[in-house]
Structure formats: C-alpha cells, structure tokens
Amino acid sequence: MSRFLIQRPLPHGGRLVERVVTDKEAAKKMIKGCPSYDIKPTLHYETGVPVRNVYREIMSICYGFFSPVEGSMKQAEVERILKERRLLNEWIFPYPLVFDISEEDYKQLGVGPGDRLVLNLKGKPFAILDIEEVWRIDNPEELAHLTFGTPERNPEVVREPFNKKHPGWVIYRSLQPVVLAGKYTIINEPKFRPPFDRFWYPPRKSREEFDKRGWRTVINHQTRNVPHVGHEFLMKCAAFTGDVEPCHGILVNAVIGVKRRGDYPDEAIVEGHEAVNKGGYIKPERHLPTIVLWDMRYGNPLESLLHGIIRQNMGCTHHMFGRDHAAVGEYYDKWATQILWTKGIPSYGFPAPPTDVPYGLDIRPQNMREFSYCPTCKEMAYSETCGHKREKLSGSFLRGMVAEGVQPPTIIMRPEVYKVIVKWWKHFGYPFCNEKYVVNKEKELEVDLEDL
Amino acid sequence: MGEYFMVVLLDDHRMAKIRGTGLEEHIKYMFGGELRLLEVKVTEELKDRILQEFDTARVDSRGAITDVPVAFMRELFNQVVEKKSLGPEVVEAVLEKVDEIKKAAEKESEYLPPPEIEEE
Numbered sequence: 001m002s003r004f005l006i007q008r009p010l011p012h013g014g015r016l017v018e019r020v021v022t023d024k025e026a027a028k029k030m031i032k033g034c035p036s037y038d039i040k041p042t043l044h045y046e047t048g049v050p051v052r053n054v055y056r057e058i059m060s061i062c063y064g065f066f067s068p069v070e071g072s073m074k075q076a077e078v079e080r081i082l083k084e085r086r087l088l089n090e091w092i093f094p095y096p097l098v099f100d101i102s103e104e105d106y107k108q109l110g111v112g113p114g115d116r117l118v119l120n121l122k123g124k125p126f127a128i129l130d131i132e133e134v135w136r137i138d139n140p141e142e143l144a145h146l147t148f149g150t151p152e153r154n155p156e157v158v159r160e161p162f163n164k165k166h167p168g169w170v171i172y173r174s175l176q177p178v179v180l181a182g183k184y185t186i187i188n189e190p191k192f193r194p195p196f197d198r199f200w201y202p203p204r205k206s207r208e209e210f211d212k213r214g215w216r217t218v219i220n221h222q223t224r225n226v227p228h229v230g231h232e233f234l235m236k237c238a239a240f241t242g243d244v245e246p247c248h249g250i251l252v253n254a255v256i257g258v259k260r261r262g263d264y265p266d267e268a269i270v271e272g273h274e275a276v277n278k279g280g281y282i283k284p285e286r287h288l289p290t291i292v293l294w295d296m297r298y299g300n301p302l303e304s305l306l307h308g309i310i311r312q313n314m315g316c317t318h319h320m321f322g323r324d325h326a327a328v329g330e331y332y333d334k335w336a337t338q339i340l341w342t343k344g345i346p347s348y349g350f351p352a353p354p355t356d357v358p359y360g361l362d363i364r365p366q367n368m369r370e371f372s373y374c375p376t377c378k379e380m381a382y383s384e385t386c387g388h389k390r391e392k393l394s395g396s397f398l399r400g401m402v403a404e405g406v407q408p409p410t411i412i413m414r415p416e417v418y419k420v421i422v423k424w425w426k427h428f429g430y431p432f433c434n435e436k437y438v439v440n441k442e443k444e445l446e447v448d449l450e451d452l
Numbered sequence: 453m454g455e456y457f458m459v460v461l462l463d464d465h466r467m468a469k470i471r472g473t474g475l476e477e478h479i480k481y482m483f484g485g486e487l488r489l490l491e492v493k494v495t496e497e498l499k500d501r502i503l504q505e506f507d508t509a510r511v512d513s514r515g516a517i518t519d520v521p522v523a524f525m526r527e528l529f530n531q532v533v534e535k536k537s538l539g540p541e542v543v544e545a546v547l548e549k550v551d552e553i554k555k556a557a558e559k560e561s562e563y564l565p566p567p568e569i570e571e572e
C-alpha cells in the first residue's frame with residue numbers, strides 16, 4: 001500500500017457520541033415520573049420572530065454530528081469556548097450550545113441539578129436532559145459579542161462590529177437567561193418528512209455508507225444553496241485533491257434550519273443537489289447529498305470549524321472552503337475561513353490551523369477560489385488558472401433571474417436543477433423562502449414524532 | 453471600488469421595446485451568447501439608498517445589486533426605456549416611485565406566479 005494513502009479520520013474526540021434510545025419500553029421507564037417541558041423556539045429579542053429551535057442542536061448532538069459534545073454546556077465550558085474555543089475535555093469547538101429557558105418557566109418547573117427533565121417536541125416526548133448545573137446568562141449581548149468577536153479583539157479577521165443585522169449574533173442575543181446544563185438523550189426518534197428523510201445520514205450511517213460504496217477518501221461540500229454550475233465545478237474539481245487518486249466520493253451536506261427570507265427552500269436545496277447526480281453531471285456512485293440540522297450562526301471561520309467537526313464525524317477526509325464561507329454581510333474578512341485553515345487565528349485561540357493544534361481536527365482543508373464561465377476557453381474555468389476575463393455569476397444574480405421568471409442558461413444552471421426549483425415554487429407559491437415559509441417551517445419543523 | 457450596477461435581463465419581449473432607443477449597442481452577451489442584458493450604473497449613494505429601502509437587497513461579489521423586489525426590476529426596465537439611458541438617473545427615477553414599488557412588493561413577497569415549464 002502506498003504510504004501516501006489517506007485513511008478516514010476518527011470522529012472528533014476519538015469516538016462518536018450516540019445518545020439515542022431506540023427501545024421504546026426502556027425509554028418509557030427512563031422518563032417515568034419526570035417533569036416535562038415543551039421545547040419553545042428562540043424568538044428574536046426585538047421582533048419575536050423565531051430564530052432558532054434547540055431541537056436541531058439536540059438532534060445534531062445526540063446523533064454525533066457535534067461529537068464530542070454531549071449536551072447543554074456548563075458555565076465553565078461556555079467561558080472556555082469564548083476564550084479558547086475549547087471544551088473542558090480539551091477538544092476544540094467553536095460555539096456555546098445551551099438549553100435556555102425563561103425565569104418564569106424555571107420557577108414553574110422547579111427542577112435543579114440531579115433532576116431529569118423530559119423535553120417534548122410537537123406535543124410528544126422527544127428527549128431527556130439530565131441536569132447537572134443551572135446557571136444564568138447575565139448579559140446576552142455580551143455573550144453574543146464574545147461568541148463572534150469584535151474588530152478590536154479579533155483584528156485578524158473581524159472587520160465590523162456585530163449587530164442585530166447578523167442572524168447568528170441575534171440568536172445569542174435572544175437567549176433566555178436560565179441555562180439547564182447537562183447531557184441530552186433522545187428517547188423517541190423523530191421521523192423526517194419527505195424529502196428530508198432520504199437525505200438523513202447521521203455519522204454512523206454515513207460512515208457505513210462510505211464503506212458500502214468503497215469510499216476511502218471523501219470531500220465535503222458545504223451548502224445552503226441550490227447548486228449552480230459554478231458549485232458543480234467546485235465540487236468535481238476539488239475532488240481531484242484526493243491522495244494518489246481523486247477523492248472517491250463527494251459528500252454534499254446541506255445545513256437545514258431556520259431560514260432567512262430570500263433563501264431557497266430547504267426542499268429545493270436538497271433535491272436540487274440530488275438533481276445534479278440524477279442528471280449525471282456528477283454520477284450518483286460518486287455523489288451523496290445529505291443534511292445536518294443546525295440554525296446557521298454565520299460565523300465564517302468559526303462556522304467553518306463546526307463544519308470541519310461535523311464532516312470529520314461523518315467520515316470525510318477533506319473539506320472544501322471557499323470565499324465568504326458561511327458568511328453574511330461584511331463582518332468578517334472574505335477569506336477568514338481560509339486564513340484559519342492555513343495559518344490559524346491566534347485571537348480565537350488558534351496560533352496554528354485547527355488541524356495543527358493539540359486536540360484539533362484531522363480533516364484536510366481544500367481551500368478553493370471560484371469557477372466561472374470563460375468565453376475564450378469556452379468552458380467553466382478556475383479563477384487561478386484561466387488567464388482570460390471570465391463571466392462571473394453569483395447566487396444572488398441567479399436568484400434575480402429566477403424571480404423575474406427567466407430560465408437560466410444551461411451553462412449557469414442545469415435544467416434538471418431549475419425544474420426542482422419550479423416544482424417547489426409551485427408547491428409553496430414562491431421560488432424562495434417568504435414570510436409564510438419561514439413561519440410555517442418553524443411551526444412544523446422537519447420532523448414528526450409518534451407517541452412513545 | 454465604488455463601482456455598482458444593476459442588471460436588466462432581456463428576453464424577446466423586452467428586446468422589442470428597446471429597439472430604436474439607441475441602447476442596442478450596449479447589449480452585453482454572456483455565457484456564449486445565451487444571455488442578453490444591459491447594465492445600469494449605480495452610484496455609491498444610490499446603492500446605500502437601495503440597501504436601506506429594501507432589506508432583502510444584497511451586493512454581490514461583482515458589485516451588482518440584487519435581490520430587490522421584482523417590481524423594482526420591472527420599473528428599472530421601464531425607466532431604461534423611458535430615459536433611453538443606462539446612467540444613474542435611471543435608478544434615481546426608480547427610487548422616486550419607491551412607495552409604489554414597496555406596495556407592489558408587499559404582494560409579491562407572498563406570491564410569484566411560477567413559470568409554465570414541464571416538471572419531471
């Protein structure tokens with residue numbers, strides 16, 4: 001065997017966290033006599049619009065996407081993350097994750113350390129939280145600033161102070177004051193509604209799927225967008241990285257969660273990626289579109305760290321990162337993510353890249369620039385190799401074209417993908433997420449639950 | 453920097469309307485001639501006003517202002533035809549009708565008619 005072969009990395013933290021009880025009888029016994037609480041969405045601190053649902057974090061934690069995180073974090077752990085982006089067990093992690101409730105709910109519940117709280121979702125028992133500590137967020141605005149950084153404290157990459165126009169900052173600013181810290185366990189597995197059900201590959205399953213397909217090397221493509229041809233070329237060209245041969249597989253992992261108006265519906269995003277392989281542009285044997293539940297924090301380099309963790313846990317060997325990775329607005333340097341993965345960002349606790357610090361990651365970054373159509377080469381060309389003037393296209397440019405009812409040329413968007421957009425456009429009466437979609441989504445979520 | 457613009461896509465219907473305005477020579481062809489369009493200049497100050505008036509509006513990596521209401525884009529085309537120009541006065545004229553556009557945009561934020569194409 002060549003010494004250059006890359007092996008699949010272990011999960012972050014050494015083993016997959018799996019906290020899902022599938023035996024209903026055992027689950028019933030576990031929750032007997034315990035107090036219960038109906039999970040509520042986090043509402044925007046000013047407008048009252050839902051901005052987060054903690055159920056998505058519970059799912060991602062219990063199915064191991066966020067390994068080695070096992071639950072809602074204690075105060076000391078949150079403080080350590082804000083200072084050094086590390087968990088108390090040393091492994092790197094970018095964001096505080098907490099189960100927060102109001103003072104009124106806390107009083108009414110009357111629970112404390114040592115108690116087991118049953119968490120209901122859509123009126124059905126869903127998970128338990130074994131409370132180890134109760135602590136308070138005294139100043140959510142400060143927490144929000146510490147979570148993302150400031151131009152003064154993080155001069156390497158933060159360009160503008162965060163504020164209420166940043167959806168991730170708003171999530172932390174909107175947290176309730178009482179945190180119940182402790183491990184989560186899912187005791188009643190939710191069922192994904194179509195089309196999400198066929199894209200659900202939690203880490204154990206994705207690793208098994210890679211084995212089945214004979215994929216040793218797998219490169220991840222992060223998405224929250226319907227793919228245009230530029231994305232398609234990024235995916236297939238980044239896959240040439242590999243080791244002694246190009247990557248065996250391309251894992252598309254779509255972040256499914258709270259939406260902003262103007263985004264594409266999650267249904268169109270997952271089926272749009274699937275259309276790329278159905279149409280044969282990347283053959284299905286080499287391409288696997290999947291989902292992860294998470295309300296995007298848009299933390300650019302910090303978000304990329306979470307993405308690295310999720311995809312390493314899923315079994316990927318490589319992760320591609322582009323310009324403005326998981327960014328919104330101009331809060332961060334356009335290349336902040338690539339700076340993190342090539343040099344590190346000392347002010348966030350990374351004097352070296354996250355792959356080169358103790359208790360760091362093993363997934364390899366593949367930092368990509370962009371593909372666009374070159375009229376001289378007459379093909380989709382890479383910005384760093386083609387020496388001509390290219391015709392750039394952006395996601396928002398495309399969105400505008402779609403909204404005006406103009407079908408994009410095949411060289412911009414594959415007709416199969418456009419058909420998916422129109423399919424869901426007809427379904428929702430709208431090509432993008434409108435107010436109704438955003439509100440409905442947070443009411444219905446992506447899953448249903450059966451009685452326990 | 454400071455170079456912003458808005459794209460007016462031209463389908464056959466719109467091509468007929470700009471015939472004789474003198475704008476034909478400014479038509480740009482992209483993607484191997486598959487796409488025809490005009491680019492309207494936007495000043496820094498007008499860009500800021502658009503972003504302020506419409507919270508969905510974004511500036512993409514090329515400096516194109518996008519994600520404004522479809523009603524805005526329709527009026528943009530109307531003003532291009534009326535002013536026979538691609539200068540900043542076009543967007544200025546569009547912004548004079550901002551209340552009207554916002555009213556139309558309210559409806560279109562709930563519903564847009566899907567194109568009649570065949571699905572699988």
Ligand SMILES: [Zn+2]
Nearest residue numbers: 374377386388
């Ligand atoms: Zn070229």
